[in-house]
Amino acid sequence: MSVFLQFLFSGLTTGAVYAMVGLGFNIIYNATSIINLAQGEFVVIGGLMMWYFSEAMKLPFFISAILAVASTGLIGLLMERLTIRPVKKSDLLLMIMITIAVSIVLRGILMFKFGKDPYTYAPFTEGEPIHIYGAFIQQQTLWVIGITLFFIILIFLFFNKTMLGKAMKACAVNPVAARITGINVDKMVMLSFVLSAMMGAVAGIAVTPITLMEYDRGPMLAVKGFCAAIMGGLGRGRGSVIGGFIIGILESMTAGYIHSGAKDAVALVIILVILFFKPAGIFGSKTIADLRRF
Amino acid sequence: MFVEIKNLTVAYGGIIALRDINLAFEEKSIVSIIGANGAGKSTLLNSIMNLVPITTGEIFYDGRKISGLNSHDLIKLGISLVPEGRMLFTHLTVRDNLHLGAYTFLREIGRKEIRKRAEKVYELFPILKERKEQIAGTLSGGQQQMLAIGRALMASPKLLMLDEPSMGLAPMLVKDIFNVIKHLNSQSISILLIEQNARAALKMSHYAFVIDTGRIVNEGKGSRLLCDEKIKKAYLGG
CATH class of the missing domain: 3.40.50.300 (P-loop containing nucleotide triphosphate hydrolases)
Incomplete structure (x- = not known):
């Protein structure tokens, strides 16, 4: 029992990160129909920037966190301005290729700046791990899960209750129609990249004290987050969060009970199974999936 | 002229x-x-x-x-355009489609006025009111055209x-x-x-x-x- 719980807790931690990456995918997808495969890099940049501001510059916790989120948001903005906007009239597949290129470039820059070593810093709160039925749960894990849940609610409210969020969604459904109704599409696309980058940064900041962070974590995070998003049905925030947690837990169970080498295969197998049998995602609506462009 | x-x-x-x-x-x-x-x-x-x-x-x-x-x-x-082929926001609801028609005016007139304008559109096309929670892409052709006109009217052209x-x-x-x-x-x-x-x-x-x-x-x-x-x-x- 205690071993099972231990695996579950560690699964929840990684699952929360996948859920946040999945949410990041959804933000950009909802505004542009682009799948941004540099999403994992945003998480890495968030974690490494947090280390830089809090450990290297010795700034206080909150200021470091704000600066780390803001600087990652800025990178999202630059990414949109420099790589997406100049080619915005071309097809979606090309745009997705561009995001892969951006992720490679970002990884290169990160390796130059931070080297290949993993980085970490102190957890948000000091204190002993919490003891539950013979398993331990670190306080930082609770932070990660709490922050994830908080952002799920925030993103849900944003896209479903605010006009700005709905206008952003409208841009993805039909950019020409959005222009006709007077929505400034360029602004919305830029905003989606900034929001999504900031979202990734928050995940990176929260998880680095537990999992450490190094320059090349991005692609794996992107694959897992993408899997979470697909599982939930692309564009559906809640679905991708549940998807993220399921993948995290399955991974940690596989690592614990089968073999740690098999854990990365879990997400890939899930992607294949879903694409074969239920391309709209487990929680996705078939009607909406049929109306989508991609 | x-x-x-x-x-x-x-x-x-x-x-x-x-x-x-x-x-x-x-x-x-x-x-x-x-x-x-x-x-x-x-x-x-x-x-x-x-x-x-x-x-x-x-x-x-x-x-x-x-x-x-x-x-x-x-x-x-x-100036409002009801485009060829309607160009609705097919996977948003009827109501969201209408409200977005007035998106440019949000700051000026506020959400309350936008809701009022939507009510006027519902008076013109009562069927849209019945279906306001429905996803726009699932409406019939005629209803979609009504929605497209309604969305253009939201800007009070x-x-x-x-x-x-x-x-x-x-x-x-x-x-x-x-x-x-x-x-x-x-x-x-x-x-x-x-x-x-x-x-x-x-x-x-x-x-x-x-x-x-x-x-x-x-x-x-x-x-x-x-x-x-x-x-x-x-x-x-x-």
């Missing part, structure tokens, strides 16, 4: 879609543009809305030059441009849509209408232009064009 287009030429993708177009019409009128497929009718509306770049020429609206202004400024000036509103609709529904257009005109909205159904369009228009391969080849009162032998042959089926 309420709208005046001077020497408008539009060329894109290597073809000249509109060649030296001159047209003008008065406020509060119904003006239709008829012509064969590919004659350049949609391009004309799209160039007014600045969705396609103008090669040469100028467009004036309500006494000011509007060519070159971007789409969201044009909406603020009171002074000039409403409609691109083939009867396309793909059953004859009964076409009549309904035309009645709505007349009703809107009676509320002093100017209408610029593109129609395949030339006879019906000419019947209700105060004035009409005939476009052929990018040029205006004829113009006049709707009633006069209806009797014109050439037009009868070419567009009214004999």
Whole structure:
């Protein structure tokens, strides 16, 4: 029992990160129909920037966190301005290729700046791990899960209750129609990249004290987050969060009970199974999936 | 003149879609543009809305030059387009589609006023009220057209441009849509209408232009064009 719980807790931690990456995918997808495969890099940049501001510059916790989120948001903005906007009239597949290129470039820059070593810093709160039925749960894990849940609610409210969020969604459904109704599409696309980058940064900041962070974590995070998003049905925030947690837990169970080498295969197998049998995602609506462009 | 287009030429993708177009019409009128497929009718509306770049020429609206202004400024000036093929936000709800029609005005008028405007649209199209929570892409063709018109009305336009509103609709529904257009005109909205159904369009228009391969080849009162032998042959089926 205690071993099972231990695996579950560690699964929840990684699952929360996948859920946040999945949410990041959804933000950009909802505004542009682009799948941004540099999403994992945003998480890495968030974690490494947090280390830089809090450990290297010795700034206080909150200021470091704000600066780390803001600087990652800025990178999202630059990414949109420099790589997406100049080619915005071309097809979606090309745009997705561009995001892969951006992720490679970002990884290169990160390796130059931070080297290949993993980085970490102190957890948000000091204190002993919490003891539950013979398993331990670190306080930082609770932070990660709490922050994830908080952002799920925030993103849900944003896209479903605010006009700005709905206008952003409208841009993805039909950019020409959005222009006709007077929505400034360029602004919305830029905003989606900034929001999504900031979202990734928050995940990176929260998880680095537990999992450490190094320059090349991005692609794996992107694959897992993408899997979470697909599982939930692309564009559906809640679905991708549940998807993220399921993948995290399955991974940690596989690592614990089968073999740690098999854990990365879990997400890939899930992607294949879903694409074969239920391309709209487990929680996705078939009607909406049929109306989508991609 | 309420709208005046001077020497408008539009060329894109290597073809000249509109060649030296001159047209003008008065406020509060119904003006239709008829012509064969590919004659350049949609391009004309799209160039007014600045969705396609103008090669040469100028467009004036309500006494000011509007060519070159971007789409969201044009909406603020009171120009709305119901595009060809409706172009709804197919996977948002009916209500969200309507509300987004007034998105540009959100800051000025606030959400309460937007809801009020939506109520007016629901009065015009009661079926939309019944279906306001439904995903727009799952509506029938006629309802989608109503929603497209409703979304354009959310901006309280002074000039409403409609691109083939009867396309793909059953004859009964076409009549309904035309009645709505007349009703809107009676509320002093100017209408610029593109129609395949030339006879019906000419019947209700105060004035009409005939476009052929990018040029205006004829113009006049709707009633006069209806009797014109050439037009009868070419567009009214004999």
